[in-house]
Each structure stands twice: as C-alpha cells, then as structure tokens.
Amino acid sequence: MIELREVTKIYKGQTVPAVNKLSLKILKGETCVFVGPSGCGKSTTLRMINRLIEPTSGTILIDNKDIRESNPDKLRMGIGYVIQQIGLLPHRTVAENIAIVPRLYGWPREKIKKRVDELLELVGLDPETTRNKFPSQLSGGQMQRVGVARAMAADPPIMLMDEPFGAVDPIVRNYLQDEFLRLQRELKKTICFVTHDINEAIKMGDKIAIFNRGELVQYGTPQEILTRPANDFVRDFIGYDRAVKMLSLFRVEQLVRRRVCTVSENELPGAAQKMKDQGADACFVLDAAGKPAGFVTAQTIANNGSVAPEMLKQLALSNKEAFVQGMTLLRDALSLMLELDTEYLGVLDREVPVGVVTLGDIRQYISRKEGEQ
Structure with a gap:
C-alpha cells in the first residue's frame, strides 16, 4: 500500500x-x-x-x-x-x-x-x-x-x-x-x-x-x-x-486453562470431587442468577487439606473480584493478580466462565515466546 x-x-x-x-x-x-x-x-x-x-x-x-x-x-x-x-x-x-x-x-x-x-x-x-x-x-x-x-x-x-x-x-x-x-x-x-x-x-x-x-x-x-x-x-x-512490555502483546485467551466446572453455593462441598471427575482446574460458584460469584481451584483445596464447607465457601467467594475477560491483556491480568495477591484469575467470556489463568502460566508463556524469537 x-x-x-x-x-x-x-x-x-x-x-x-x-x-x-x-x-x-x-x-x-x-x-x-x-x-x-x-x-x-x-x-x-x-x-x-x-x-x-x-x-x-x-x-x-x-x-x-x-x-x-x-x-x-x-x-x-x-x-x-x-x-x-x-x-x-x-x-x-x-x-x-x-x-x-x-x-x-x-x-x-x-x-x-x-x-x-x-x-x-x-x-x-x-x-x-x-x-x-x-x-x-x-x-x-x-x-x-x-x-x-x-x-x-x-x-x-x-x-x-x-x-x-x-x-x-x-x-x-x-x-x-x-x-x-x-x-x-x-x-x-x-x-x-x-x-x-x-x-x-x-x-x-x-x-x-x-x-x-x-x-x-x-x-x-x-x-x-x-x-x-x-x-x-x-x-x-x-x-x-x-x-x-511483552505482556502487552498477548491476551489471556491465548493461554487460558479451559477445563472448568460449575456449582451452586449449596453444591460447594462436592466441588473437589466434581473437578476430579471432569478433569477441571477450577470450579466456579454461580449465584442465583447463574452468574459467577467466585471460584475455587483444585490446587487451593489440595493446599488446605480437608476443608470445612463454610471455609470452602469463604475461599470461593473471596475470589469474587478475581475475574478477567479473555480479551484482557496479560499485562492487566498480572496487575490484577498483584493487586489481589492471588496466583489465579477466573476467565470469562462476558459472564460465562471459560477457565482460569495462573501466574505460572503467564511466566511460562512469556518465556516460551522469548525462546521462539
């Protein structure tokens, strides 16, 4: 041109x-x-x-x-x-x-x-x-x-x-x-x-x-x-x-882990088994309107051992702000992780949960992209 x-x-x-x-x-x-x-x-x-x-x-x-x-x-x-x-x-x-x-x-x-x-x-x-x-x-x-x-x-x-x-x-x-x-x-x-x-x-x-x-x-x-x-x-x-700066070149959708399951608050005690059965990395809690209100990861449950139902609910709902859209830049996702002091973010397509992204995922992805060049 x-x-x-x-x-x-x-x-x-x-x-x-x-x-x-x-x-x-x-x-x-x-x-x-x-x-x-x-x-x-x-x-x-x-x-x-x-x-x-x-x-x-x-x-x-x-x-x-x-x-x-x-x-x-x-x-x-x-x-x-x-x-x-x-x-x-x-x-x-x-x-x-x-x-x-x-x-x-x-x-x-x-x-x-x-x-x-x-x-x-x-x-x-x-x-x-x-x-x-x-x-x-x-x-x-x-x-x-x-x-x-x-x-x-x-x-x-x-x-x-x-x-x-x-x-x-x-x-x-x-x-x-x-x-x-x-x-x-x-x-x-x-x-x-x-x-x-x-x-x-x-x-x-x-x-x-x-x-x-x-x-x-x-x-x-x-x-x-x-x-x-x-x-x-x-x-x-x-x-x-x-x-x-490389984090501004890529979006969350490029590395999201797409194995997820969903439960209502009442079904949370069975979240660990449901993730195991479905091979999912995270279980999203849906509110009465069917919108994601938080999530819990298999790793979080493993790190905390046997978790009482009320504690599990608190862990899940404490992530209510830890969500990004698939189009979010990795730079902005990392910023939110640091702000919330978390290594996991739930990923949405508008209001539908599609997966999770972790701090380790971002680090490995950028390292791989540098290696490709």
Missing part, C-alpha cells in the same frame, strides 16, 4: 538530513507506528507521505503510484489526517467539521448528514447531543474523537496520525487507544501512527519503525523488536523491562 524508497529530506540551511535514505513498506490494513526521540524524523516522514513536506530525494509510492504524479490537494483528500492539536475549526459545529471533505467531494446533503451520524456513533458519541455543538463545548477526549471521525469522513483507505492522543490525560488516552484498536479491527485501514512513547507503539502497532537522528534503526513486529533489539540504542529506548 505505502512504500518509501531511499527517501531523504534536508531542510533549507541545514546539512544534516532530517530523514536519511529511508526505505520501508507498509502493507494494506497494517498499523505502522513511527517511534523515536524528538527530532528523529518520524513526523517529517509522516508529512512527506501526504506531501505536506516534499522530500529532497527518493520516491514515495501509494498503491505502486508515485505520489508526485498526484495533485497534492486531491492526494490529501484521499488520506485521513489526525494531529495532536486536533485542528477542529472553532467557528464550525461538530457536524460541519466532520463534513469538510465530503463537501469538497460534492456529496449530497442527506448523504453527508447520514455519514456524520454514522461516524459519531462509531467513535462513541451521541449524534443527537453532539452534532450541533461547537468544539469549545467538548472535552479534550471528545474533540479527539471528532478529529478521528473527520479523518474517516470520506472513508479513506489510508490514515496518518501524528501523536493523536498526546494531548489528553492518561485515563482518556488509554480509553481512546482501546477504542481506536476496536475500530481498526472493524475497518482495517492502512495507518501510519507517530508517537514518542514506546509503550503506545507496542500496544498500537502491527509493525514498529524506530528512528534515531533521521535514520531507521529497526523495523519489525513488536515481538521482534522486544526480543531482538537491533542495537544498544533500541535496547535502551525500549527500557530494561522488555519482558514486562
């Missing part, structure tokens, strides 16, 4: 290239994150792709076509662009901001209105209460979501995002990242995403391009970069906690 061949940018009056002989390919539907310290060339590279900045030399191709053969304005109309400052026009409503590019394409009024409402719903905003507001009436997180909606208005196949979540607080930022990942799973755009935060790069990227002083120093998947840093700069940039 996007290819850069020996692309160099030297600004007027400077002798050191801002970007030097950069070559890389970004495949259709991939999210490629450009990351590195300030002044490393990542934002310059992004802006050369939509010709906001012209390269000094080299070639940039989109769908095998040299972008210099395209009119710059028409090129940009077909590429969504999201920046940290958001750039909403303050004197126009949310709907008018989102509709800018469709209007340039000459879309009919009703088609534009329908598209605006679709996009507001897609980014988690209520069209009825949002479309006629002005940017000054929105929170930072809401403005950022409107900025993403505007970039997607004409359904561009490519999106360029320059530190899009850098201006919001950490809680909102994490929410926007998760929402963006959800949207990308549905829409499968080709995305170039600039950040200075290696943790954001690991979370968001299918591929990561690490820059330093205008040079591309490593390009690969998050797992490749975490397990095989190309040099000391990459190793230092990633940080000493590479193994911990």
Whole structure:
C-alpha cells in the first residue's frame, strides 16, 4: 500500500538530513507506528507521505503510484489526517467539521448528514447531543474523537496520525487507544501512527519503525523488536523491562486453562470431587442468577487439606473480584493478580466462565515466546 524508497529530506540551511535514505513498506490494513526521540524524523516522514513536506530525494509510492504524479490537494483528500492539536475549526459545529471533505467531494446533503451520524456513533458519541455543538463545548477526549471521525469522513483507505492522543490525560488516552484498536479491527485501514512513547507503539502497532537522528534503526513486529533489539540504542529506548512490555502483546485467551466446572453455593462441598471427575482446574460458584460469584481451584483445596464447607465457601467467594475477560491483556491480568495477591484469575467470556489463568502460566508463556524469537 505505502512504500518509501531511499527517501531523504534536508531542510533549507541545514546539512544534516532530517530523514536519511529511508526505505520501508507498509502493507494494506497494517498499523505502522513511527517511534523515536524528538527530532528523529518520524513526523517529517509522516508529512512527506501526504506531501505536506516534499522530500529532497527518493520516491514515495501509494498503491505502486508515485505520489508526485498526484495533485497534492486531491492526494490529501484521499488520506485521513489526525494531529495532536486536533485542528477542529472553532467557528464550525461538530457536524460541519466532520463534513469538510465530503463537501469538497460534492456529496449530497442527506448523504453527508447520514455519514456524520454514522461516524459519531462509531467513535462513541451521541449524534443527537453532539452534532450541533461547537468544539469549545467538548472535552479534550471528545474533540479527539471528532478529529478521528473527520479523518474517516470520506472513508479513506489510508490514515496518518501524528501523536493523536498526546494531548489528553492518561485515563482518556488509554480509553481512546482501546477504542481506536476496536475500530481498526472493524475497518482495517492502512495507518501510519507517530508517537514518542514506546509503550503506545507496542500496544498500537502491527509493525514498529524506530528512528534515531533521521535514520531507521529497526523495523519489525513488536515481538521482534522486544526480543531482538537491533542495537544498544533500541535496547535502551525500549527500557530494561522488555519482558514486562511483552505482556502487552498477548491476551489471556491465548493461554487460558479451559477445563472448568460449575456449582451452586449449596453444591460447594462436592466441588473437589466434581473437578476430579471432569478433569477441571477450577470450579466456579454461580449465584442465583447463574452468574459467577467466585471460584475455587483444585490446587487451593489440595493446599488446605480437608476443608470445612463454610471455609470452602469463604475461599470461593473471596475470589469474587478475581475475574478477567479473555480479551484482557496479560499485562492487566498480572496487575490484577498483584493487586489481589492471588496466583489465579477466573476467565470469562462476558459472564460465562471459560477457565482460569495462573501466574505460572503467564511466566511460562512469556518465556516460551522469548525462546521462539
């Protein structure tokens, strides 16, 4: 989809290239994150792709076509662009901001209105209460979501995002990242995403391009970069906690133990035998509504010897908060284990128990993934 061949940018009056002989390919539907310290060339590279900045030399191709053969304005109309400052026009409503590019394409009024409402719903905003507001009436997180909606208005196949979540607080930022990942799973755009935060790069990227002083120093998947840093700069940039960062690459569903059984509170005394009969690692206690209220593991019972029914109930119900969804990142699962001081978490598919995951499972899984690389 996007290819850069020996692309160099030297600004007027400077002798050191801002970007030097950069070559890389970004495949259709991939999210490629450009990351590195300030002044490393990542934002310059992004802006050369939509010709906001012209390269000094080299070639940039989109769908095998040299972008210099395209009119710059028409090129940009077909590429969504999201920046940290958001750039909403303050004197126009949310709907008018989102509709800018469709209007340039000459879309009919009703088609534009329908598209605006679709996009507001897609980014988690209520069209009825949002479309006629002005940017000054929105929170930072809401403005950022409107900025993403505007970039997607004409359904561009490519999106360029320059530190899009850098201006919001950490809680909102994490929410926007998760929402963006959800949207990308549905829409499968080709995305170039600039950040200075290696943790954001690991979370968001299918591929990561690490820059330093205008040079591309490593390009690969998050797992490749975490397990095989190309040099000391990459190793230092990633940080000493590479193994911990790897926890952001995998989800609980990838290592959950799926042998489970269920009982009501009254049936708890028979939990050990039921687990033995079914070859299960855990027995989930269901409340009157059929929802999991806790669990007990075969290991817990073995560690405690003969357990009185009341004690068994206490052990099971003490785990009422020790649940995660299958889509939960291993990083977040480990955090919950540490918070609750437990080595076991129950795993749910919405409200249905599907298994357990242990601290040992996580440790062995990460060790195996490091070994594979």
